[in-house]
Amino acid sequence: MSFASAANQPCSGKKGGIARCDGELFLCNDGSISASKKSCSATFGQKAGSAVAQPLLRDSGGCQCGSGAFCTGPRGGVYCLTPSGNKSYKRK
Template identity: 70%
Template sequence: MLLGSSSVLAANTPCSGRKGGIAGCDGELFLCNDGSISGSKKSCSAYTGVSPVRPAVQPLQGASNTCGCGTGTFCTGARGGVYCLTPSGKKSYRRQ
């Protein structure tokens, strides 16, 4: 019974599974070890104890490195989506 409850707790952890755990914070968002941002609605600063810094949002800039996850900046897409670029070049969107 103890093993079952610990697996439930692990499923509720930001950046769990293939994301590889929490690498740090981008403002209130969790930056995962795979370079993406977590979809968690929890506050990263409250969870980790690190004071929040609100990331800047840049206008649409194509495939620019200024929007890299972990840099503290995000880009806005053509339809208004806010994202950062993972190390593999994929977009990781921020929840609204």
């Protein structure tokens, strides 16, 4: 059995693979954002200037993952909401 193909990739495992880019972040098929330090736009050859502005919101109504908007938690964490309603935190 070869472990060379078992390397971690963005959105691997239960996340179901990469759905698309959300600026520099990988949006996974389960609706969460990947904690990968890689740049999604650089990986897929998109221009760096094409990233959408990402405003920080206080309420959770407008921060769905993939929308380009993020909410801030009470302790300063930045997250978006997955389709199942769970928080997916953005890596610092």
